[in-house]
Amino acid sequence: MKNNKKDQIIIAFTKWTGILILLGITAWGLIYLYDITKYEQTNDAQVDAYLSPVNAKVGGYVEKIYFEDNQKVKRGDTLLVIEQDEYRIRKNTASSELMSSQAKLDILAAAEESQRRNIDVIKARISGAEAKLRQQEQEYERYQQLYKEESTTKQKLENVFATMQINTSDYNETQALLKASEAKLNDLHAERKAILAEIGTKKSLMERQDLDIRYTVITAPFTGQLGKKTIQEGQLVQPGQTLAFLTNETAEKWVVANFKETQIGKFRTGQKVKVKLDAYPDEEFSGLIESFSPTTGSRYSLLPPDNATGNFVKVIQRIPVRIRLTENRERISRLSPGMNANVYIIK
CATH class of the missing domain: 1.10.287 (Helix Hairpins)
Structure with a gap:
């Protein structure tokens, strides 16, 4: 008797679990269908910004380094000194x-x-x-x-x-x-x-x-955050050599989304965009389409494909789309160049 009751409980649990899973899959499918009918989307997108290289104007041995990896600096701060x-x-x-x-x-x-x-x-x-x-x-x-x-x-x-x-x-x-x-x-x-x-x-x-x-005293050209330190004290540097990369906190950041060529037919400049970042999955960022790349991304590669040679295999190409974020500067400042993003454009 007890075994029958136990079996009934297992059957009921399995039944309701299956129903819940089915409902979840159905809800996910409906949401997915809603998204694909309302949005053109891609997960091939990254946050981008201008990285300013800090270069040596004169050559010599590095006497002293005043910054560490990922350090935030202000304009005019001394980064390093070359022997004088x-x-x-x-x-x-x-x-x-x-x-x-x-x-x-x-x-x-x-x-x-x-x-x-x-x-x-x-x-x-x-x-x-x-x-x-x-x-x-x-x-x-x-x-x-x-x-x-x-x-x-x-x-x-x-x-x-x-x-x-x-x-x-x-x-x-x-x-x-x-x-x-x-x-x-x-x-x-x-x-x-x-x-x-x-x-x-x-x-x-x-x-x-x-x-x-x-020039032997190298300072930060603007307020921002440095990347990885790639030089050491006593190292010989040459004129024009890149010593570090500096991101400008006050400069704009944007998203580059690589859409399939079959998706961009109805895109237009100024169209509204919704952006979700892997780093902040519970937040949404709004933006606008700012411009389209004049060529596909493959044309910028070191060896662009040449379909006139060999056996031809048709591959859907992707077009880089630049998206300007319309959020306030405080929210945008949290974003780091290179972050992955999911981009949704209303059809």
Whole structure:
């Protein structure tokens, strides 16, 4: 009797369990049918955001690292420092070269002043030589008149003429010397311009060395969160080398959903989207279709398929669809790039 009662209980439990399972499957099927009639959906979707690489602008050995894996940083925080000894030596060398060029300028200024005084002396000599020449010319004219009147000898006239020729030569020589001195002064002016250009180059080189020293201190370009640390103290880094990746907390995040090509026929920009994340299964995020990829995802692969070769097998392609999240920034900030998502688009 007891066994019959026990069997009845087992049968009743099995019966109701089966009914509940059937009801659950039926409810799931109805919900699934409702979803596929109301939504186009895909689980091939991920949260995306811009990852900004932090690069080294100068090379050298890492002296000190001030961040850890996944650390949150603020704009301007020091991330790491590269050894500065080599760049300080270069700066000192550039500073010495600049001082040398500036010293040349002082020496040149003294040479220019000396040359100007020399020109003044030559100009004074020209005045004296010109006066002597004019006087001798007048003397020669008088002796010519006297020689015509037979009041002097031909020898005396020739002596006066020779003296006039000497004075003319002295005058011409002094004028030539003046031109040469003025030309030398012009050369000094040209040399000044060259030295000034050299000083400008050395100053630019100094500024470059100051910039390189500043670049040895690498700071966060904006507020965000760093990823995995891939460098160590003492490691040699090269200019342009990526030292870390930084996500911008204030920048937008979006979802890239890869829909089948058979699903997107009626999609349009601005269409409403419902997003569920595997990380937050009990929450829904709303969004809008922002844009469509101009090609299928396979076209961005390293070796895109070529259906003109070999045996052709038709494969449904997927089109990346960019979805802009319309939630407030506080909710979006909880999302991490790479999170898997389920996307539902109302038909």
